[in-house]
Amino acid sequence: MHILMIAPEPFFEPRGTPFSEYHRIRALTTLGHTVDLVTYPFGRDVDLPGLRIFRSLRPPGIARVGIGPSWTKVPLNLLLAVTAVRRALSGRYDAVHSHEEGGGIGVVLARLLGVPHLYDMHSSLPQQVSNFGYRGAPGLATLLRWLERRMIHGSKVVIVICPDLADTARAVRADVPAVVIENAPGSGDAPTAGSGRAIRTALGLADETSVALYTGTFEHYQGLDLLYAAMAIVHRRRPEARLVVVGGHPPQVEKARRHVEALGIAEAVIFTGQRPAEEIPAYLDAATLLVSPRSTGTNTPLKIYQYLRSGRPIVATDLRTHTQVLSHETAVLAAATPEAMAEAMIGVFDDPERAHLVGERAARLAATEYSEEAYMAKTRRACDLLFAGVATSPVQDPVR
Incomplete structure (x- = not known):
């Protein structure tokens, strides 16, 4: 299957979520899928068979992005969305796979393309507000809570990195298939x-x-x-x-x-x-x-x-x-x-x-x-749930 993946992170950098994204892509391509990754203009390219990387434009004056919520991410995510839309309109995809807040555009694109959406939930977005010391921003937590609910409701499958996040996802939508895939390889x-x-x-x-x-x-x-x-x-x-x-x-x-x-x-x-x-x-x-x-x-x-x-x-x-x-x-x-x-x-x-x-x-x-075998088995299960009842697109972009 051909997957459009959206990652609002500097890929690749040696830190938490980019590590997780790298190993998610590695597992998907090992299982025979191909991935077009839309990501930030920062980070180094990696060479994985079956992966193509498409970077968004860099906003003027922004040279890096830190960990956690920040206003820097607003222009970055807007330009990321533009790049994701362009890829969606120029390719043939069987699914959209979005990481973190990238699911906001991901669920919209999946609906427009008529394909299933997978939300890769590395954290609870509203919880990040307190984790990173933004306790004086209740409006931000409310906005992120609304976005998180929208992404969960708009997804056929949710991948979570720990049982607590599975509980969070099921509290929003009790019937959502939440597959726990720990970040052990990364x-x-x-x-x-x-x-x-x-x-x-x-x-x-x-x-x-x-x-x-x-x-x-x-x-x-x-x-x-x-x-x-x-x-x-x-x-x-x-x-x-x-x-x-x-x-x-x-x-x-x-x-x-x-x-x-x-x-x-x-x-x-x-x-x-x-x-x-x-x-x-x-x-x-x-x-x-x-x-x-x-x-x-x-x-x-x-x-x-x-x-x-x-x-x-x-x-x-x-x-x-x-x-x-x-x-x-x-x-x-x-x-x-x-x-x-x-x-x-x-x-x-x-x-x-x-x-x-x-x-x-x-x-x-x-x-x-937390072995490699366990990781691959859990990834295969998430894919089986995502592609159940989905026919392969008749035309796919060639992977170069």
Whole structure:
């Protein structure tokens, strides 16, 4: 089948939703479908058989787009819609597949073309307003809630990345086929044993040093302030322990440095800034434990799936954002308070046998529930639901 895909993101960039989109396209083309992707003017092209990329025009004065809601996206999405309409009118498509708010134009185009629409729901749009700290914009949340309902009602199938989003979709439309496809493939590779030694050497960490590792963005919802406060408690009891933080843009890292200095733990926290995706497995191998302090939202962090594959013990907040995937068998879950997180981290440092057992169970979970085979099977099910009763278009654009 020939699919028109709409992605209001900078494709490709090494971050959450673009990673998910890449692996969705890879799975679709592996199953024999072809994809015309309409996306933002930013990002690098990727070479996948069966994929063509069509970029919208770049608005004057806009050179990049950040994560989450922003006014920058308004002109970008308007130009994205123009490009999507042009593609819809010039090709023959069997379905429209839209990511995030791209479903707003996607459901309209699908109706005009007389083909089914699939909404790829990476997050709840109104929830993003609070997750990214826009609590003073109730009108924006109302608008996004209306748009989200419209996209769900206008879709034959909805793909969601976690069970909580399936509940959200079914609360809008009880009969909607909501297929849960976790972002496991896009989370990164598992580490090679021993690869972390070079990381420890580069960071000046001895083999016996207890290391907690965080990887990811520095956005508000990630809970890094909670992590720093927890590390201040850990430092008082285990002054030799270190927290390594991988990620963040330079201004965010500088602000974080000032924050830990104010807490008196500058010597205990190492900021590496953003590192290439291929280096992250070695950082995981260098760690004693992996931490995810996310304190708001309900989406499962992308990093969790790579954490699971690493076989290292995970310390995470005991919130639905994590417990949709993690349990007390596969992670050390703690209340979202500095005291509870600190106790959990110290507990892992002090009990290597328990830490090893938790890490082993996590790796087994990744190998069974979040494998490549499981991902492909779930993608195939979504396609079967989408194309049930659909005849192939008599004419398709050639894939070049």
